Amino acid sequence: MSGVGRFSGLEVCGASAATASASFPALQSFSASTSVFFSTRIRSQAFAASPELSDNGSKGSLLVTCKAVEVGAPATVTRPWKTADCRLVLEDGSVWRGKGFGATGTQVGEVVFNTSLTGYQEILTDPSYAGQFVLMTQPHIGNTGINLDDEESERCFLGGLLVRSLSNTVSNWRSTEELADYLKKRNVMGISDIDTRAITKRLREEGSLVGVLTTDDSKSDDEILAMARTWSIVGKDLITDVSCRQPYEWKEKTGTDWEFSSSTIVASGQDPSDHRHDHVSSAQFHVVVYDFGVKQNILRRLSSYGCKLTVVPSSWPAAEVMKLNPDGILFSNGPGDPSAVPYAVESVKGLVGKVPVFGICMGHQLLGQALGGTTFKMKFGHHGGNHPVRHLPTGRVEISAQNHNYAVNPATLPDGVQVTHVNLNDGSCAGLMFPAMKAMSIQYHPEASPGPHDADPNFYDFIKMMEHNKNGWHSSTAGANDGDDGFAQHSA
Numbered sequence: 383m384s385g386v387g388r389f390s391g392l393e394v395c396g397a398s399a400a401t402a403s404a405s406f407p408a409l410q411s412f413s414a415s416t417s418v419f420f421s422t423r424i425r426s427q428a429f430a431a432s433p434e435l436s437d438n439g440s441k442g443s444l445l446v447t448c449k450a451v452e453v454g455a456p457a458t459v460t461r462p463w464k465t466a467d468c469r470l471v472l473e474d475g476s477v478w479r480g481k482g483f484g485a486t487g488t489q490v491g492e493v494v495f496n497t498s499l500t501g502y503q504e505i506l507t508d509p510s511y512a513g514q515f516v517l518m519t520q521p522h523i524g525n526t527g528i529n530l531d532d533e534e535s536e537r538c539f540l541g542g543l544l545v546r547s548l549s550n551t552v553s554n555w556r557s558t559e560e561l562a563d564y565l566k567k568r569n570v571m572g573i574s575d576i577d578t579r580a581i582t583k584r585l586r587e588e589g590s591l592v593g594v595l596t597t598d599d600s601k602s603d604d605e606i607l608a609m610a611r612t613w614s615i616v617g618k619d620l621i622t623d624v625s626c627r628q629p630y631e632w633k634e635k636t637g638t639d640w641e642f643s644s645s646t647i648v649a650s651g652q653d654p655s656d657h658r659h660d661h662v663s664s665a666q667f668h669v670v671v672y673d674f675g676v677k678q679n680i681l682r683r684l685s686s687y688g689c690k691l692t693v694v695p696s697s698w699p700a701a702e703v704m705k706l707n708p709d710g711i712l713f714s715n716g717p718g719d720p721s722a723v724p725y726a727v728e729s730v731k732g733l734v735g736k737v738p739v740f741g742i743c744m745g746h747q748l749l750g751q752a753l754g755g756t757t758f759k760m761k762f763g764h765h766g767g768n769h770p771v772r773h774l775p776t777g778r779v780e781i782s783a784q785n786h787n788y789a790v791n792p793a794t795l796p797d798g799v800q801v802t803h804v805n806l807n808d809g810s811c812a813g814l815m816f817p818a819m820k821a822m823s824i825q826y827h828p829e830a831s832p833g834p835h836d837a838d839p840n841f842y843d844f845i846k847m848m849e850h851n852k853n854g855w856h857s858s859t860a861g862a863n864d865g866d867d868g869f870a871q872h873s874a
Contacts, residue, residue, distance in 0.1 A: 464481050465481070466479040466480055466481060466575070467481060467482050467597060468480055468481060468482030468571075468573045468595065468596070468597050469594075469595070469596055469597075469603070469606065470493075470515075470544065470573055470576060470593055470594070470595050471593060471594045471596070471603060471606040471607050471609075471610055472493065472581075472584075472591045472592070472593045472610065473591050473592045473593065473607070473610040473611050474584070474588060474591055475607060476584070477603050478573075478576045478577070478581065479576070480573040480574055480575040480576040481548075481573065481574050481575045482571065482572065482573055482597045483548055483561075483562040483565065483566075483572040483573070483574060484543070484561075484562055484564075484565025484566050484568075484570050484571050484572040485565060485566055485568075485569045485570055485571045485572075486571070486597040487571065487596070487597060487598070488594065488595070488596040488597075488598050488601070488606075488609075489515075489541045489542050489571050489594070489595045489596075490541070490592065490593070490594045490595075490609055490610065490613045491513055491514050491515045491540070491541035491542060491592070491593065491595075491615075492513060492514045492515065492590050492591070492592055492593075492615045492787075493514070493515045493517060493544070493581070493585065493590060493591050493592070493593040494514050494515070494516060494517065494585070494590055494762065494763055494765050494787065495516075495517045495518075495519055495578075495581070495582045495585055495586075495762070495765060496516050496517065496518055496519065496765040496766050496785075497519050497520075497765065497766030497767070497768060498518070498520065498765075498766050498767040498768070498783070498832055498833070499520050499767070499768075500520075500526075500767075500832055501532075501767065501831070501832020501833070502518060502523055502524075502543075502561075503526075503528055503529070503532040503533070504532055504533075504534050504677075504679075504831045504832045505540075505785075505832070506538045506540060506543065506565075506570070507532075507533050507534040507535045507536075507537070507538055507539070508534050508535070508539070508540075508675075508677060508715075508785060509534075509535050509539045509624035509675030509676070509677070509715075509716065509717060510539075510675050510677075510715050510716055510717045510743065510744070510785050510786070511539055511540035511717065511785070512539040512540065512620045512623065512624050512675070512717035512718065513541065513615050513618065513620050513717060513718060514540055514541060514615070514717075515540065515541050515542040515543070515544055515593055515595060516540050516542075516543055516544065516765070517544040517545075517578055517581055517582065517585075518543070518544065518545050518546075518578065519578060519579070519582055519766075521545075521546035521547050521578065522546070522547050522549055523543075523545040523546075523547070523548060523549065523561070523574075524545075524548050524549040524550075524552070524560070524561040524562070525549035525551065525552065525553060525554075526552070526553070526554040526557060527552035527554050527556075527557025527558070527559060527560055527561065528557060528558060528559040528560065528561060528564040529554070529556040529557055529558050529559075530558065531556065532831075533678065534677040534678050534679060534831060535624075535675075535677065535678060537568060538565070538568045538570045539624055539675075539717070540570065541570070541571070541595070542570065542571040542572060542573070542595045543565065543570065543571075543572040543573075544572070544573055544576065544578060544581070544595075545572065545573070545574050545576075545578065546574070546575070546576065546577070546578040546579075547574060547575070548561070548562065548572070548574040548575075549561075571595050571597075573595060585762050586762055589761040589762050590761070590762050590763060590787060591610075592610045592611070592613050592614065592615070593610055594606045594607075594609045594610045615718065615719070616719055616722075616759065617719055617721070617722050618718055618719065618722055619718065619722045619723050620675075620716075620717040620718035620719075620722075621674045621675060621696045621716045621717065621718060621723050621726065621744070622696060622697070624674075624675040624716065624717060625673045625674060625675065625695050625696035625697075625716075626673045626693060626694075626695050627695060628695070629692060629693060629694045629695070629698070630692075630693050631690075631691065631692055631693070632671070632681045632685060632691040632692075632693055633685060633691075634678075634681070634682055634685060635682055635685045635686040636679075636682045636683060636685075636686045641686065642830070642835050642838070643835065643838045643839075646686045646687050646688075666688045666689065666845075666849075667688070667689050667690070667709035667710060667845065667848045667849075667852070668689070668690045668692070668706070668707065668708050668709050668710075669684055669689045669690070669691055669692075669708060669709065669710045669711065669712055669848075670691075670692050670693075670694060670703050670706055670708040670710075670711050670712070671684075671691055671692065671693045671694070671711075671712045671714060672694060672696060672698065672703075672711065672712065672713050672714055672726075672729065672745070673693050673694065673695060673696060673714055674696050674713065674714045674715065674716030674723075674726065674744045674745065674748075675714060675715055675716030675717055675744065676693065676714035676715065676716075677714075677715060677827070677829060677831060678831075679829040679830070679831035680712075680714060680715070680742065680827075680828075680829045681693070682829070683828070683829050683838065683841050684712065684841060687841050687842065687845050688845070689710075689845075692706055692708075696716070696723070696725075696726055697725060697726075697729075698729070699729070699732075700728075700729045700731075700732030700733045701732070703729075703733060704733070704736065708737055709737060709738070709848045709851070709852055710737055710738040710739065710740065710844065710847070710848040710851075711733055711737060711738075711739045711740070712739070712740050712741075712742070712745065712844075713730060713739065713740070713741040713742070713744070713745025713746075713748055713749060713823075714742055714743075714744065714745055715742050715743035715744050715745065715785070715827065716743070716744035716745075717744070718744075719759070719788060720744060720747035720748050720751060720757050720788055721751070721757060723748075726748050727748055727751045727752050730745075730748045730749055730751075730752035731752040734749070734752055734753070734816075734819050734820075734821050735818075735819040735820060735821075736820075737820065737848075737851065738820040738821070738822075738844065738847040738848045738850075738851050739820065739821045739822070739823075740821075740822055740823065740840075740844040740847075741814075741821075741822070741823030741824070742823070742824060742826075742827065742828065743785065743786050743824075743825060743826065743827065744786075745823060746790065746813070746814065746823035746824055746825045747786075747788055747789075747790055747825070749814065749821060749823045750790035750791075750795065750811075750814065750823070751790075753795060753796060753799055753814075753816060753819075753821075754794070754795065754796050755790055755791060755792070755794040755795040755796075755799075756790075756791050756794045757788045757789065757790055757791065758788065758789060758791055759787060759788055760786075760787055760788065760789055760810070762787075763785075763786055763787035763788075764784035764785070764786055764805065764807075764826075765784065765785050765786075766783070766784060767781075767782075767783040767832050767833035767834065768781055768834075769781070769782050769783070769784045769805060769807060769826065770782070770805070770806040770807065771803050771804065771805055771806065771812045771813070771826060771837075772803065772804050772806055773802060773803055773813070774801065774802055774803065774804060775802060779806070780834075780836035780837050781834045781836050782812075782826040782827070782828075782833065782834070782836060782837050783826060783827040783830065783831075783832060783833025783834070783837075784805075784825070784826040784827065785827065786825060786826075789810045789811060789825065790811045790814070790825070791811075792811045792814075795814070798816060798817075798818050798819075799814055799815075799816045800814065800815045800816070800817075801813070801814060802814060802815045802822070803824055803825070805825075810825075811825065812824060812825045812826060813825060820847065820851055822840075822843065822844065822847065824837070824840055828840040828841060
């Protein structure tokens with residue numbers, strides 16, 4: 383056998399270096415930093431449990447050959463793995479060091495946590511996240527890669543992605559690109575290997591916090607902290623930058639392979655027993671969509687329900703919208719503070735009561751303000767794909783996808799406005815209806831990208847509202863059933 387060790391701590395078959403030194407005086411001159419290489423040859427296996435080392439090669443002993451090799455200063459070692467090269471500094475003074483991925487540089491934004499287990503690509507391309515850093519509570523992110531089918535807009539709008547563990551393996555047959563490469567091309571910063579659980583607990587206790595994400599080593603923690611404490615998302619118009627610039631028509635429907643609601647067939651005027659999901663090509667209703675940051679799957683769902691869609695910019699005048707002769711108007715989701723966009727509130731005011739309107743998220747908040755109510759900033763908002771909402775008229779509970787930091791105060795709404803949905807986590811207002819003004823709204827995402835399909839009947843309710851307004855039709859039932867899931871449609 384052979385062994386290599388430091389002289390000061392070497393043991394050979396139970397014999398220490400001290401024993402070796404006593405037996406071999408020549409070893410006493412070795413320094414503690416000298417490496418000693420021992421080559422040993424067993425003369426016999428019949429030696430004692432604690433043999434004495436000797437140099438006579440007699441039977442029952444070990445022959446030890448020693449050679450001293452001088453060792454210089456250790457060379458610089460380059461680690462084969464990436465080390466912490468990115469910082470997240472929160473306005474409360476905490477500093478979180480991790481590994482950067484995606485783009486480099488310095489970004490500032492409001493940090494919110496998202497509890498979705500899947501769908502990070504839809505979250506990245508959701509315009510409602512403009513001005514924010516999204517912290518994923520699901521620890522493993524990136525394992526399904528990136529594919530163009532899951533885009534919710536043409537680009538990423540959030541400021542940064544914060545994750546516990548960035549997967550180095552992509553295992554999805556649709557994937558065409560890795561997450562880190564995708565973010566780098568779109569100039570979005572990411573940080574991994576941080577304690578996302580601890581940060582989430584901090585956000586729940588202290589509320590949403592402004593943070594700065596940086597790969598710049600030239601700036602001190604105090605300088606970065608000053609940046610965080612002098613920036614605020616409150617009062618900023620974030621809608622203008624995410625809205626389209628010119629009106630356009632949207633025609634794409636939910637793909638046949640992805641269709642999940644047979645009530646789209648009913649709404650399109652086909653035979654309810656026909657489950658081929660071949661949607662009627664001729665549109666029943668013309669819907670004008672205000673783009674406050676609309677997600678593409680909202681447009682796909684409305685198109686699948688048989689609507690012709692015209693999308694207009696957030697600043698489009700109400701009078702110009704009415705010239706398009708719409709059967710209904712959708713006020714879409716969008717980012718930021720609804721109080722920071724009074725022009726949008728005025729547009730909603732000018733349209734409510736003329737034709738049926740449907741507000742989603744930001745559209746819900748703008749409708750609440752247009753009706754005379756107020757909105758307020760929540761402590762840490764709702765972000766994720768597992769929020770329970772109760773539909774009060776029927777008692778039905780939906781598991782919903784949500785993304786908002788503001789809510790409508792129902793106590794400030796005028797008489798005649800009904801609270802139709804309540805968030806079961808905190809009791810906040812999650813939906814409104816004003817029958818006299820042909821208005822309905824919900825404070826969550828019914829398009830299921832990402833998230834469950836429970837809220838899809840809200841689109842059907844909007845269709846029925848337009849049908850009632852146009853044809854005088856009225857249903858005495860609570861609504862139609864969804865042929866796939868057996869859901870009862872909401873009372874409209």
